[in-house]
Amino acid sequence: MRVEIWSDIACPWCYIGKARFEKGLAGFAHRDEVEVVHRSFELDPGHSKDDTVQVVDMLARKYGRTHDEVRAMEANVAANARAEGLGYLTEGRDHGNTFDIHRLLHLAKARGRQDELLNRAYRANFAEERSVYDTEVLVELAVEAGLDADEARAVLADPEAYADEVRADERAASELGADAVPFFVLDRRYGISGGQPAEVFAQALEQAWKDRPLTAIGGDAEACGADGSCEVPQGGGNGNGS
Template identity: 55%
Template structure:
């Protein structure tokens, strides 16, 4: 069974949702048969690369809220993250263009290490005080700190075309699904869950998607080989 998760590194609910989903998956009886794939979704694709902005300032302008309201919202997000064992910096965070991060995530997917890359990016954004966006060297440092080869990281970042088509393909699929916010979870292209839901709901979705997997219809049954050997034709 495959679970696809559309996310963006800018998104605090994606950070929180990843932990809640993973907690549910850890208790799922068939976890070893679930393939998790992280898909790309940019929350602010028009933000200039190489720059960063203040999160509080961004949210006050985008949603028309007061600074006090946004700061209180960040505190609530911090409390929710802490409740599931995640660190969360409630002030001083930045935001920016995440396209290069998505390209790195596709590269890490080819290496079979997408989870590790995403965890490193989330921690750098939400749990560390040093600014994260708009600085290629900072991004390299984060990836290398997570155990990725520096030469490989730089080769991806130095070539803007590498994995760009993969990112765009994910975003196109999201549009076709009607995704307008993240995190967004798709189970075997049959069921979907939106938002950082509680582990119990993710557990329910995993179970339902597993139970509803298509099973082959037997049209004929004859001699065959199995784990205990092959049937011997009788004269």
């Protein structure tokens, strides 16, 4: 069975949702027969590659909130992340264009190191003070994931390297009706939107294994939209991030 996951490194619910999915997968009897493929989805494709801003400043402008309100929003997301055993910095993180990161993830996929690079990129972006929008940081992460530094640097220097693969993933997301991430598709039969609880993923894996038609599972959950916005809690929610 194949599970395809559309996500963006800038999406906190993708970071959290990946951890929750993996918990659901860990208890699945047929987990060794599941192929997981990570696919590209840019939340903010129009963002200039040369314009990197602080997440708190970006969210305050986007939602018309004060910095204190944004910090409270980020604290809610951090609580969700930490409940899954993930680190999360509420301040000091960068926000920018993620196209190069997606291109590098396709190189990692071709070399069988995609999950390793994605994990390191998420951790660098959300839990460490390492900007994933810096070329040298990306090369460092690639090496940590088992890729060759010169090959990673060459891909990042060539704007067309793996660009078609990124765009193909994004077209596929559009064709499937995915307008928010994370978005999980199981054998092109079941679709799951948002960072659902681990139990929802476990249920979906069981149902997909029985070869049922495509069904939306779990109702609404926190996600980041195609316009680059993430859901803003209206009080008592799980929080929000970039």
